[in-house]
Amino acid sequence: MKVILLNGSPKSKGCTYTALKIIEKELINEGIEVKFYEVGNKPVIGCIGCNGCRKLGKCIHNDLVNEVSKEMESADGFIVGSPVHYASASGAATSFLDRLFYSTDKNYLRHMFGASIISCRRGGASAAFDQLNKYFTINEMPIVSSVYWNQIHGNTPEEVVQDLEGVRTMKVLARNMAYLIKCKEAAKNVPLPELVPVERTNFIR
Ligand SMILES: Cc1cc2nc3c(=O)[nH]c(=O)nc-3n(C[C@H](O)[C@H](O)[C@H](O)COP(=O)(O)O)c2cc1C
Secondary structure (H helix, E strand, O other): OEEEEEEOOOOOOOHHHHHHHHHHHHHHHOOOEEEEEEOOOOOOOOOOOOOHHHHHOOOOOOOHHHHHHHHHOOOOEEEEEEEEEOOEEOHHHHHHHHHHHHHOOHHHHOOOEEEEEEEEOOOOHHHHHHHHHHHHHOOOOOEOOOOOOOEEEOOOHHHHOOOHHHHHHHHHHHHHHHHHHHHHHHOOOOOOOOOOOOOOOOOOO
């Protein structure tokens, strides 16, 4: 049972990292393996819509996106964290996730549990939270929830750990994720829902 944690902040050891580390500790306590990735502080190239991944089976830009995508093939859960940048997820997180979700085989995403967490100084967390959850709902990924919209406040890691309600939200999220993964594991003899044939319309036909 494995969960991927992705820090979508360009700042390593910042606020988002601190929140994800709270989650990591809880998951490990619950016996879940964790793989921790960071988008890093270099520019992250965005999706150029070339559809090269359809032919290659991976993104044409051979960077960390492909590494995480490969790891997703055997993951049970995926949690992305992002700081709020102008009431949205960070540009780095968005560029990374656009390519990750566009290029990863949808069969691996189907029924993998997903969750997002947001760190911010003050406002825009729920808008960024909605944005990130959309990667899951288009991919048949059940979203794991907590006791609030998963946000934690602070401008520094020291401030983040003082947001006790935010810390609790992170802990509950991690425990819920672990519980649901274990439930799925226990139910592995239950047949998956039958596939419905693909239909693609674009509103003019
Ligand atoms: C470009 C930029 C835009 C930001 N926009 C917001 C914002 O709209 N609302 C907010 O509360 N904080 C905003 N912040 C502050 C960060 O969201 C906040 O400090 C966050 O906790 C930083 O997380 P990190 O250390 O993981 O990068 C912004 C920071 C940057 C660098």
